[in-house]
Amino acid sequence: MxxxxxxxxxxxxxxxxxxxxxxxxxxxxxxxxxxxxxxxxxxxxxxxxxxxxxxxxxxxxxxxxxxxxxxxxxxxxxxxxxxxxxxxxxxxxxxxxxxxxxxxxxxxxxxxxxxxxxxxxxxxxxxxxxxxxxxxxxxxxxxxxxxxxxxxxxxxxxxxxxxxxxxxxxxxxxxxxxxxxxxGRSMGVALTSATLPAVGKPSFDLPEDEIEMGVGIHGEPGRKRVPLRPASEIAEELVSSILSDHDFSGAPVIAMLSGLGGTPLIELYAIYGDVAALLEQRGITVARALVGDYITSLDMAGCSLTLLRADEEMLRLWDAPVSTAALRWGA
Amino acid sequence: MLTLEDSRLTVDDLIAWLVRFDEQIVEHAERLTELDSAIGDADHGTNMARGTAAVRLRLTEARPDDAGAVLKSCGMTLVSTVGGASGSLYGTLFLEMAKRVGAASELDTTVFADAFRAGVAGVVARGRAEPGDKTMIDALQPTVDALSTAAAGGVPLTKSLQAAAAAAAAGRDATIPLVARRGRASYLGDRSADHLDPGATSAALLVQSLADSHAERVR
Incomplete structure (x- = not known):
């Protein structure tokens, strides 16, 4: 470690x-x-x-x-x-x-x-x-x-x-x-396990060429373990899992693509581009988007996608001033 | 020869139990964490050890005056130091027992069995888990049943506690094939089968600690 x-x-x-x-x-x-x-x-x-x-x-x-x-x-x-x-x-x-x-x-x-x-x-x-x-x-x-x-x-x-x-x-x-x-609905994907400081070794074994689809933020197992694939295919899996669970049509959506702690921002933006394109294809309007590390899992590599079916009131409150260490605008 | 001490648990017996529990948790911490990393989040040993060490320190620094105070102090300390589900559940076990025994200075088998039953009922109510869900309840409920049977049969305390420890161990082992339905292990679904439950394992240590510490004290 x-x-x-x-x-x-x-x-x-x-x-x-x-x-x-x-x-x-x-x-x-x-x-x-x-x-x-x-x-x-x-x-x-x-x-x-x-x-x-x-x-x-x-x-x-x-x-x-x-x-x-x-x-x-x-x-x-x-x-x-x-x-x-x-x-x-x-x-x-x-x-x-x-x-x-x-x-x-x-x-x-x-x-x-x-x-x-x-x-x-x-x-x-x-x-x-x-x-x-x-x-x-x-x-x-x-x-x-x-x-x-x-x-x-x-x-x-x-x-x-x-x-x-x-x-x-x-x-x-x-x-x-x-x-x-x-x-709101979310789903994550892990490329690697997190390592707890007190444990010193990865919490679970994930082979070099596999990813855990649907992982939890403590390394809880997801839906399935699949071979590593391009970001666009991972985006497709995350988007369709979320869209099939809740109706996001006809409403403004707030999207958050969060890193899990061990994935660089360049990769988060790369996959977010695919997510945005997929949502557009399916007629979903992303009104606000946030990309970065917002809810992480120590040093786990991977990301999670969150979509919120919002409304005008939620959007107005989303835009309201905020001044915190990690989120800051309008204040 | 059966001594008088073999019919009651005194304040010092309860403290000896919790000191022994701390020793057992420290000895098995790594194993508990290992079990937890298979089906949970790899911190059960670490968290329990932090809590039992704090309980031991508090009880040995200032000896409470009655049985209820020992159990309450233990419960409050576990709640505030263990964290996670285990802290609130183990804490509830002791806090509910404390409520039941009140200011008694000694507990006979019947009173202890009754208090333990109330404690486990509190854990069930808080955690909303039932026997068979692959949780600490799978070791604690058999303990309650064994203690009640022993109390009803007039069995000496040492033997009652040994029977309880054996029941807890059997309940613990019976979690191996179970599929978890509560707590973090439940996310594994069928993959949680063929693993010993870490919560039932620490709960069995709790009961074994009482049987062992009491057997030594009346020897």
Missing amino acids: KKLINSPATVLADALNGVAAAHHELAVDFANRVVSRGAAVKQGKVALISGGGSGHEPLHSGFVGLGMLDAACAGEVFTSPTPDQMLAATMTVNAGAGVLYIVKNYTGDVLNFEMAAELAEADGVQVKSVLVADDVAVEDSTWTAGRRGVGTTVLVEKIAGAAAEEGRDLDAVHALATRVSEN
């Missing part, structure tokens, strides 16, 4: 230290591993909190700031944060208008955010949660833990964040976040 770290045991603490050093506008609570906006909370604004295992950066701490999250809880690598972290974040950013938890659908995240919500409510804070479960690679959601939460999370954080910034109440922000979550 070759990694730019001091030691596997300190990688998360070291990274939080770096976040604090690089972004003076953020507040980092090292004991609770919570990154929040440094500015005083805006009284009466619904607060948005997300969190999850580390290793998916910039998700979630990279999306803390004006127009997106109020706080992010960082768990150990690929491990959900704990209820006490979430409770600390809740107490830090609650501004009297309630708190929305944005939760990716993994057993650990769901259980810990549930416990946190119970604790926060016992302390008199109103909490609502939105679950993101957008990974179309999981076909059998009855006999599994359900669809995994992946790229749509970023879009929920942006759009619901803008709505909260406008001063909407918790019910309205929750309803909007739910609508975004329900209308």
Whole structure:
């Protein structure tokens, strides 16, 4: 294992230290591993909190700031944060208008955010949660833990964040976040496995000439393992899997092509060109697009495609000012 | 000769159990992570070891006064240090047991069996897993049944705990052919069969630790 770290045991603490050093506008609570906006909370604004295992950066701490999250809880690598972290974040950013938890659908995240919500409510804070479960690679959601939460999370954080910034109440922000979550779909592909710092070797074996179609962001297996193929054919598989799962016709679409951490931007743009062409061929209008590393899986090579069936309101909120470490425009 | 201690679990017995659990987790951490890398995300050993070490430290630094306080401290510590699903599920197991035993200073077989049943019911409610889903429940439910049978039959505590450990181990081994329906392993579908479940494996270590630590203390 070759990694730019001091030691596997300190990688998360070291990274939080770096976040604090690089972004003076953020507040980092090292004991609770919570990154929040440094500015005083805006009284009466619904607060948005997300969190999850580390290793998916910039998700979630990279999306803390004006127009997106109020706080992010960082768990150990690929491990959900704990209820006490979430409770600390809740107490830090609650501004009297309630708190929305944005939760990716993994057993650990769901259980810990549930416990946190119970604790926060016992302390008199109103909490609502939105679950993101957008990974179309999981076909059998009855006999599994359900669809995994992946790229749509970023879009929920942006759009619901803008709505909260406008001063909407918790019910309205929750309803909007739910609508975004329900209308987003994603699918990923891995060219290589990720290597966890604490483990030191790849999480799964993927032969040099094979790819995992439908991989999860922790290296969960996808739909199938197939021979390596040109980007255009991979794009075709991702696009058709997503389009056959949800109706994207006749609506503006927000597309996000995210790298998984180990793939250069030139390749991401190359495959995005193919994705855009395929969508155009099928009469889908991409109104906004985002290409880059937004939800990653450590050093995994590959990408994930997320499409959101948007509407005018979502587009307006998407365009609203945002000022975070990883997403910044109009502010 | 059967001593008086063989009918009850004291505060010190419970602490000895959790210290032994930490030793067992440390000893088997690598194996747990290996099992988890086959069907999960390769962190079960690391995460559990972080949690049991914290439990051990907390209980040995400040000895709680009653059984409920030991179990509650253990539960809270696991929830806040393990993370993931395991932290909240193991935490719930101990927190529910703590609620059931309250401020008792000693637990006899019947009370312990009852508390363990409440703890496992809490885990089932939180995790929404049933026996046969290839989870820790597959080791914990047989433990509950063995303890209840032993309590009803008036079996001495040491023997009851040994029977519970054997039941947990059998439940653990029975996860091998199962197809996972909950947790991260469920994404593998049929590919999750022919693997031992890491959660059931650590749960069996928990029960074995109690049987072993108690047997040593009454010897």
